[in-house]
Amino acid sequence: MLATEKAEAEKSAQRIRAADESYSKYSSGLATASQHQAVIDGLKESMMEFCSHNPGISAKDVMDMILLTHYFDTVGASPKSMSDKLIRHGPAGALKDVVAQIRRDACGDSS
Template sequence: MTNYGWEIVQTLIVDVEPDETVKRAMNEINAAQRSRQATREKAEAEKLLQVKRAEADAESKYLGGVGIARQRQAIVDGLRESVVAFSHNVPGTSPKDVLDMVLVTQYFDTMKEIGSHSKNSTVFIPHGPGAVKDVDDQIRNGLLQGHAGSH
């Protein structure tokens, strides 16, 4: 414009109207960027959810183990008290006699439990006075071997 005596110092552009293909391309670029970000966020949320599930499962298993350990300790404490009380109240009995009697009682309780539920499968267990003694010997031998192996 200087050829005509005009000098343009500054121009204010109010409304730019690019070609429709340029608009479409820019919109697609923006949409792709947003889609990538949404996918990242969704994957991060799923990862966090899986980690929290695993932590909850581990905590649940730990607490279940603690509960079982406490239950078994209570059973052992109860048996110890029963053996001591029975041995003192019935002259001539030894703690082994009392434990043998408890083992037989538990054996019959187990047999009763197996037979009382209709949904149980058939279980064949040797039964008779000698079978109870065999179970007693097997449990005792297993405990002794486990004890010897831990030293």
């Protein structure tokens, strides 16, 4: 009888731990989703503000600049990553060409 009660108590404790872990992961997912939404909202607001003060620049142009800035922030995090991942581009390479290369590299297209 004692062994059965002990087994039932352990089974109940495992259920409680599983429920706690599930809730923790759910809460973490909600927090991550909220952070992503805040980033998206911030980018949207920044793009609208930038475009309103710079006629002729599109939201895509702004996103390309953000992508390029993020790329250099990422590869510049350590000297090794800079030498391993910096894309090649000519001195006359336009922002559009560099962004296209980043997108190709991110998608694994080596052509």
